[in-house]
Amino acid sequence: MRSITQSRKLSGVRYDVRGPILQEAERLEREGHAILKLNIGNPAPFGFEAPPEIVEALRLALPAAQGYSDSRGILPAREAVSRFYADEGVPGIHPDDVIIGNGVSEMISLVLQALVDDGDEILVPSPDYPLWTAQVTLSGGRAVHYPCDESNGWMPDLEAIEALVTPRTKGIVLINPNNPTGAVSSAELVRGFASLAERHGLVLMSDEIYEKILYDGAAHEHAARHVADTLCLTFSGLSKAQRVAGYRAGWVAISGNRERATDFLEGLTLLANMRMCANVPAQHAIPVALAPESRGSGIGELCAPGGRLREQRDVAHALLTSIPGVTCELPGGAMYLFPRLDPEQFPIIDDQAFVIDLLRATHVLVTNGRGFNLATPDHLRFVTLPSVPVLTEAIGRIAEYLDTVRVR
Numbered sequence: 001m002r003s004i005t006q007s008r009k010l011s012g013v014r015y016d017v018r019g020p021i022l023q024e025a026e027r028l029e030r031e032g033h034a035i036l037k038l039n040i041g042n043p044a045p046f047g048f049e050a051p052p053e054i055v056e057a058l059r060l061a062l063p064a065a066q067g068y069s070d071s072r073g074i075l076p077a078r079e080a081v082s083r084f085y086a087d088e089g090v091p092g093i094h095p096d097d098v099i100i101g102n103g104v105s106e107m108i109s110l111v112l113q114a115l116v117d118d119g120d121e122i123l124v125p126s127p128d129y130p131l132w133t134a135q136v137t138l139s140g141g142r143a144v145h146y147p148c149d150e151s152n153g154w155m156p157d158l159e160a161i162e163a164l165v166t167p168r169t170k171g172i173v174l175i176n177p178n179n180p181t182g183a184v185s186s187a188e189l190v191r192g193f194a195s196l197a198e199r200h201g202l203v204l205m206s207d208e209i210y211e212k213i214l215y216d217g218a219a220h221e222h223a224a225r226h227v228a229d230t231l232c233l234t235f236s237g238l239s240k241a242q243r244v245a246g247y248r249a250g251w252v253a254i255s256g257n258r259e260r261a262t263d264f265l266e267g268l269t270l271l272a273n274m275r276m277c278a279n280v281p282a283q284h285a286i287p288v289a290l291a292p293e294s295r296g297s298g299i300g301e302l303c304a305p306g307g308r309l310r311e312q313r314d315v316a317h318a319l320l321t322s323i324p325g326v327t328c329e330l331p332g333g334a335m336y337l338f339p340r341l342d343p344e345q346f347p348i349i350d351d352q353a354f355v356i357d358l359l360r361a362t363h364v365l366v367t368n369g370r371g372f373n374l375a376t377p378d379h380l381r382f383v384t385l386p387s388v389p390v391l392t393e394a395i396g397r398i399a400e401y402l403d404t405v406r407v408r
């Protein structure tokens with residue numbers, strides 16, 4: 001019989017955060033080994049539980065949430081998102097400009113399927129959260145990576161980005177704060193992205209899922225504040241700051257020049273209709289999570305001095321950077337560290353194989369930098385969600401391992 005093959009659409013589509021490295025970790029677990037997992041930004045399993053009122057909102061909604069909703073989402077959720085942006089200094093996002101999805105992930109997929117034709121180009125940061133590159137590829141487009149400069153706090157150079165624009169370029173992605181680097185874009189840089197998008201008529205797609213996870217007084221700037229002449233799509237949701245990644249509650253908010261985009265927006269509505277609606281019970285958590293009184297959801301305290309997220313970031317950063325040959329930019333946001341292993345001391349050729357060897361030797365699971373579309377095989381991504389004792393144990397084992405493979 002003919003073998004059953006995957007579609008050709010999947011060739012070149014990669015998502016290494018849950019790829020072969022994780023499979024090897026699962027194999028080791030089946031053999032009875034305990035694995036320290038520093039690979040996925042999933043707050044709840046690390047004891048970062050959601051504020052109880054968010055959980056309660058979903059529970060109370062269950063009886064009334066049995067039917068499909070409007071495909072854009074229930075009105076109270078879309079109103080709450082609209083009010084949230086107005087209060088954040090982004091006026092003019094009407095509830096009808098909001099589409100609720102099963103997490104930001106679903107909205108990234110829908111938007112790119114609706115926008116991208118075969119051969120279209122989308123400018124994506126390198127490194128990126130790899131779903132962006134994967135979904136551009138799956139949509140038939142080409143992810144053109146603009147480099148973020150580690151020696152400049154992982155900030156990209158706008159002139160270099162502009163040089164990558166071609167007649168096929170249709171959109172540009174900003175991930176702010178970034179996963180995996182944790183870099184927070186300055187207001188000036190965000191304005192620069194907006195004016196570049198406007199000059200070239202590009203759709204500006206701003207992934208702001210980590211907008212409230214900020215350290216050391218870092219300030220987050222909404223791209224939508226600066227876009228008038230072109231279309232801006234802002235992505236966010238409850239998975240990270242509100243710690244309910246499993247509820248699958250996210251959204252895209254549409255702003256800027258919608259008249260220029262009526263055809264695309266019809267396509268996006270068609271795709272939203274085709275998948276009926278997002279998970280309805282979770283949508284009921286959105287108005288509660290975004291109500292002005294619970295807006296912080298305790299995330300500010302977790303990120304402030306003495307807060308768990310901040311302390312774990314600091315401890316992990318100090319431990320990693322005390323390893324000879326390891327350097328790491330201190331992230332201003334998000335929940336990751338993206339250290340560099342000096343290629344002179346660690347001449348890594350295949351970083352996925354390196355991470356699998358490291359996993360087998362230490363039983364610590366991290367992700368390789370190339371999994372985030374970095375050009376060079378010299379970075380690892382750590383999640384800073386585990387407790388200080390777990391981070392200390394994990395990084396201690398990694399330090400010992402690096403001692404054994406370092407070229408002297």
Ligand SMILES: Cc1ncc(COP(=O)(O)O)c(C=O)c1O
Nearest residue numbers: 103104105129179209237239250
């Ligand atoms: C930058 C970024 N965008 C989007 C997502 C997906 O979020 P969601 O849980 O809302 O699908 C993640 C998850 O890690 C992320 O890091």
